[in-house]
Amino acid sequence: MPRLLAVARNLLADPLPLAELFLVGNLSFLAVDVAIAHSVNAFAKPAEWAPVVFSLLSAVTLPLAAVLAGSLRPPLPPRTKDPGCAAGPRQWIAWLLGLAVGASAVGMGLAGLIYHLHSGFFQQQTLRNLVYAAPFAAPLAYAGLGLLAILNRMVLSRTIEWARWVVFLALGGFLGNFVLSLTDHAQNGFFDRREWIAVVAAAFAVGGLLAALVDYGNRPYLWLCQCLMFVEIVVGLLGWYYHVRAIARSPMSGLWDKILYSAPLFAPLLFANLAVLGMLGLWGLLRRGADASN
Numbered sequence: 001m002p003r004l005l006a007v008a009r010n011l012l013a014d015p016l017p018l019a020e021l022f023l024v025g026n027l028s029f030l031a032v033d034v035a036i037a038h039s040v041n042a043f044a045k046p047a048e049w050a051p052v053v054f055s056l057l058s059a060v061t062l063p064l065a066a067v068l069a070g071s072l073r074p075p076l077p078p079r080t081k082d083p084g085c086a087a088g089p090r091q092w093i094a095w096l097l098g099l100a101v102g103a104s105a106v107g108m109g110l111a112g113l114i115y116h117l118h119s120g121f122f123q124q125q126t127l128r129n130l131v132y133a134a135p136f137a138a139p140l141a142y143a144g145l146g147l148l149a150i151l152n153r154m155v156l157s158r159t160i161e162w163a164r165w166v167v168f169l170a171l172g173g174f175l176g177n178f179v180l181s182l183t184d185h186a187q188n189g190f191f192d193r194r195e196w197i198a199v200v201a202a203a204f205a206v207g208g209l210l211a212a213l214v215d216y217g218n219r220p221y222l223w224l225c226q227c228l229m230f231v232e233i234v235v236g237l238l239g240w241y242y243h244v245r246a247i248a249r250s251p252m253s254g255l256w257d258k259i260l261y262s263a264p265l266f267a268p269l270l271f272a273n274l275a276v277l278g279m280l281g282l283w284g285l286l287r288r289g290a291d292a293s294n
Contacts, residue, residue: 015280016157017072019148019166022277024062026145027105031055033266037138040260047115051142054108058101062149065101069094074153098153105146112139140176144169148277163284164213170278171209174232177270178202184267194242201235201271204228209278216285226282232275239268 031052038048066072068090075091116139148169155162181198190196208228215221243263250258259265 014157020072027055028059061101065094065097074098102146102149105142109140109143144173160288163281166281170274173274174202174205205232222282222286229275229278233272236268236271
């Protein structure tokens, strides 16, 4: 028990290991999510396999880098004065592997954005094509994860700068989620009024995190934002329940067809996922603020 308490205190003092676990978990999960999404057209184009393969390789590479570094806390570049990170050859190999994954993820996200827009929007730039084409903002999840991987290896996690960047990444994710919620639900004209919950919740998250970035020294407001992130988790779980119920009630004959052609199974969980990232960044701001006041 004392050992577990010590581990918990270390994680609360430095959220970087949790951010790395968040990174690996999301890359692993994206392999499943993208595979389901691209199964709708049976991977009609070979390029649609690229994000699945990349996710699987990245989800293996980052733990391998952690084993090489001997820690979940990735090493930082030589110029950074960080006594918590050794500077041996194994650590620098781990650092380079992590940077390679991060840079590749950013490239994958941007390439996917162009690829999805090319599916309809570039051919005829109309609002209808933007709504009914492949979800153009979805690939940017890779870009966000790539930036997080780079951030963890370039900026000290025990600083205000690291925490603010994490909040910024969560803010960008919620902005993309706002667009996805709006365009996805617009496909059926918001037939069910509860579909507006996701849009409103994403808008609140964007506004709340934006204010936290600007007024990051306001501790009461940061705690209020933590509560807002908890609400976003509830919204994500509630949306997941509604989507699962819609899948179960689908008129399709087989379970696989119901999953493919009904409401997207995992989409609402993005709210909970981004809320966890936002909580990590907000906790970093709160911890740095507490250290500064002591």
